[in-house]
Amino acid sequence: MGDVRVVCRVRPPNAMEIARGAAGMRCVKTQSPGLVQLFADGMESGAPPSSFTFDSVFGEESTQKQVFDEVARPVVADIMEGYNATIFAYGQTSSGKTFTMEGASIDDDEMRGIIPRTATELFARLMEADENMEFVVKVSYIEIYMERIRDLLDPYKTKTNLQVREDNDKGIYIDGVTELCVTSDEELLATMRSGTVNRAVAATGMNEGSSRSHSVFMVTLYQRNLETNSTKVGKLYLVDLAGSEMVRKTGASGKQLEEAKTINKSLSALGMVINALTTANVTFVPYRDSKLTRVLQEALGGNSRTSLIINVSPSIYNAPETLSTLRFGNRAKAIKNKAVVNAEKSAEEYKQLLAKAEKAINMQQNYIVVLETRLKQGNQIPATEAATTPPPAELAALQTLQERVIQLEEQLSEEKQESSRRGDEIRSLTSVLNETQALVDDLQRQQQAYERHRHDDQTARLLQEELANMKLEMDKVMFENQELKLHMATLQQEKERLLAEAAVPPASPRTAMDVLVRPAGAMSLGEAIVPPTPPVSRASSVITDESQELTQVAKLELELKAVHDELLTHQAQAQKEIQRFTDERRQLTSQIEELALQLQTVQTNQQAIMTTNGPTGMSARERQHMRSIQQKLEQLVAVHRQLLRKYASLEAEHNEARQKLGLRDERIKSLEANTRLMASNMRLQSEKHLEELSALHVQLAELRKNMVLDTVADDKTTTEPTTAATGGMLRRQNSLYHRQGSMVGDGVIRPIRGGGRRQSAMDTSPPKASDAQAGGLGFLQRMLGLK
Structure with missing residues (x-):
């Protein structure tokens, strides 16, 4: 069990509050450790304040580094251990949520927010890990705009209405979302920049760059120990929620008004989920009322270590919204999560556990024989000796060992069934591969025949044209x-x-x-x-x-x-x-x-005349x-x-x-x-x-x-069982070498090695033949002993 960790951050007055003259009229007072006091009528009114206690409180003078060290740095360690984690910022519009999560600029060392600092910290820890550890990092970036999930990393911008699915293998996931493999914090930040450009942002009466959607930046870390072949998978959700809006303050109209309605509706659904989780004797939690609560289902009452940052304004102008935000955070503290490590033991570790169990079983069998012998001789021995029973500690240890043996036998049976299933799937995949190869060969023959026919047809056409010209x-x-x-x-x-x-x-x-x-x-x-x-x-x-x-x-x-x-x-x-x-x-x-x-x-x-005068008569x-x-x-x-x-x-x-x-x-x-x-x-x-x-x-x-x-069959074959988790979290994880449709670079996943091998991890030269083999089905081949 683990509670949701709630942190409160109070921002300084912004330019709009200063212009209204409300900068000097404060309503929030922070005190250590973790105490926040709200004066609804102002600090000078003399009225008693409302007090709220959180895990940490950051005042107006707090820096981005302080917030990261307190909130996000432990979360990076959690996902390195194989836990799922979520960090999300909540508050009214213009309260500083996006500044906290992303920062004023992800390239500014002082002003960068939690997400870029988390990227740097994550890859720094990967480089410091043991050299026998191998890592793969995948990222996705979505936004929930007008109750539609849009893929911000889709280069064609066609994935504008993705659906949230749930099944026994994957748990809750976003169907069709783009996953990119990154090998450095620079690549991760470049991916974040390309996605941030596609976010829906608009100017309102409260904020010139108001987020009009909820954004979720997902980081998945796959790790494998090369010596034991054990694997762990950790997921990190970094969520920047759109702020709740009051229309009379923002002046929203037209399209912005519709956006504000949708934002307030999804935040209201989030509040109802938290109320259901923190109210006794409530069995139904309305996760499906909103796409936001559906995506955050694991972060709220599921398999995740969750940190909530509530951002508030110190100005008395926003006192009602600040009170609502503080109450939201106070309720969220009562949520109980069940975070477990998404780990998988190797075959060698299972063999060691089996050996221990068999040894314990032999000891128990010997002890049972001794007890039965003494019971049979109970009437022939002194009463004091016959009445002697094992100490309670031994009985408790015996019962524990028996339960452990039963559990190990069940695990062994499951492993045998899983091994048999994998063998069937491998044979099925081999058959499919042979059929596919036959289809490829047939297609190549048809293509060659088509090329010959096309050449002959072109030659005949040229001859016909020459004949026609003649x-x-x-x-x-x-x-x-x-x-x-x-x-x-x-x-x-x-x-x-x-x-x-x-x-x-x-x-x-x-x-x-x-x-x-x-x-x-x-x-x-x-x-x-x-x-x-x-x-x-x-x-x-x-x-x-x-x-x-x-x-x-x-x-x-x-x-x-x-x-x-x-x-x-x-x-x-x-x-x-x-x-x-x-x-x-x-x-x-x-x-x-x-x-x-x-x-x-x-x-x-x-x-x-000639008749009258003769021939000579003519003059x-x-x-x-x-x-x-x-x-x-x-x-x-x-x-x-x-x-x-x-x-x-x-x-x-x-x-x-x-x-x-x-x-x-x-x-x-x-x-x-x-x-x-x-x-x-x-x-x-x-x-x-x-x-x-x-x-x-x-x-x-x-x-x-x-x-x-x-x-798809290869994905199912290369999936590995993990410890069962409540709330529908992933029970199987994809292989470390699973290829995605779109990737950075040349599309080849190059695992990151620990031990300071950063240069080799970031090398873009073509992989060797052995590396290419390991990059395909290496994990499955090593685990099943295939050549």
Whole structure:
């Protein structure tokens, strides 16, 4: 049995109390040893004070070192002995709890609080321990915010609602909390810094840096004696409680008001637990009313040595809260804990106890034979001798030895059962390990087959791409060849037409006039002439993956759109040219008709004059005018023929362009079909790739699941029985070499050795083969004699 140790600390007036003028109006007076007096109306009122007695009292002038030496230094010695211990600070908001536990700065030697000083003291003791001792230190850091447990060491910040569990093996624990292995006080403080950054803190009307959550810093110390293989496990909970708040003083509103409600509710649940523990004839303790009381269940009435620091303000402005805090501490003093050492004897120690028990049993059996012999001879010996009985001390010793023998026999039976169970678990784990290895080998074979298939598939894809590119080149060459053929045919037609024109004799004026007055529809060009468009650019050279294939498809689509737009542009330009040529032809035809009429009129007049006057009757002026008209007519006929040749050439070009356009349409359709085929192939390849990835993910998930099951089974195998503890404290502890999911450094646990071997403990060089073997299942192998 052990009582909860309660310490009271009175802080100096803060800046806010000084600003209000309440700094000089004190209501708390400390006296040695351990006496605190509270003057509810002030020291000058003359009213009798309320007195409270605690294990220690620290006044306003006390230092951080004094508090640590009185409260935490003995606790470090307790966890070195294998006890569980808890230190937590309680008080109203702005009473100095966080200052006491963490300090103004964990890097300031004078102002650092209990947690950093405990880290330094713990590792100093580890370095001073016997060199045959081996240690592993693990830390966790959580906060209870709005009745949700948040993991402050989670690098991904996803563990925001952890659950408190309880079972026969682990007792009460936080499921899924991050545990980091540390090998020095610097690493422990670095871990604490990273967690403190994630704590919920806000400014209120009472405190600029008020904690809005309860924080729990957990340190677990595993130790093993290398000579005897005996182990001990000690746990230390360092708790900084959020302060109780009075809304009219803090001015909380909105989110802060909800936080204050949750804080006051959890502290109220803590008070109800303490009331239940200190009230006679109360069998039910409401630990489950709050996450805080559930986490602190072992510290309150369980297997733990608990120290409570109550922080109070000296100002009369906070007298009601100070009185409530002192009463809380006074009630907590009455809590009875049952702290036991979490130790486990080695097999050698059990053998020694067994030998002692067997020796005691032999002695008892011999003594029983002597007593039976004397009882049988009781009627044949003198009455005085027959009535002689063993002294009471011998009878008491005999009874003690008999009870001890029974206890040792039970322990021996339990050890045999435990040994048998471990053998079964080892065989089961070996089977699981073999199955896992088979799965790994099968997965490796499948991965190699997949790599070969992937390589072959990639090679085939490259060949298909090269074939497609060659086909595109061939199509392009064929297309250009067809265009050249069309152009040659057009040139041949033009040649034949020119030869035909060269063979025709010069036309007479009448013939020229007949040509000129030919109907305009006979020379119509029909549809718009579309000039040739540049060829569609070829596709990308070699597509090595799906992204390049998508790029090629997009490029082909853009090229098709560009070709279409260019065709429309050239068509519009050709339509404008045709309209311009038609207008010019219409004007020339009109002029030729007018000149033809004039010529006809002149010829008629000339004929009439010649008829009247004879050939020589035409005057020189008329002859000159006639020659001028004749020359003009010849010029117009030449221009008309030139236009006819130009229109014929345009007609041939139009026909050629129409045929080229048809070829281009066919090629565009072919490209579109190739694009659709390529997109379909890419979809099929993507679906096949996704199926293969899904199959690999399933196999990896199964492998990870088997490995997790193997690890869990390994944890159960490497757990060791400890002395049974009341209140649900740990009955089994994990092996010293148990690996956690997240660790500092390279993730390998390197045990700390005593005897000043600090440098070797902190060495970050790769471990030797023997060290790696010991770091895996070394403890289990040595204990069970496995090779």
